[in-house]
Amino acid sequence: MVGRAAPARTRRITAQTILLVFQLAHAVRRKIKNRVETLALGGQHPRRRIHTDAAPNHWAAGHLPVA
Structure with a gap:
């Protein structure tokens, strides 16, 4: 069986x-x-980069949520 497996x-x-x-x-x-x-092409100003950062994680910073 080992040979087939x-x-x-x-x-x-x-x-x-x-x-x-x-x-x-x-x-x-x-x-x-x-x-x-996001690159500037043809002498145009560069487009702003879209930030997809999530909301800050307060748990990681050691903060407790206020109830």
Whole structure:
């Protein structure tokens, strides 16, 4: 049985790796596209960068919420 399990495990690992590669490639393409959109082209002023920072996490800073 060990002989049959090895190819199946290899296929699963390969499929997961390929999925991860596609996800990372998509994220990188999106990041590059967003960065290119902020560049100044043709003598124009650069566009403001869109900040997608989340609201500050007061728990991480050690603050307790006021009830």
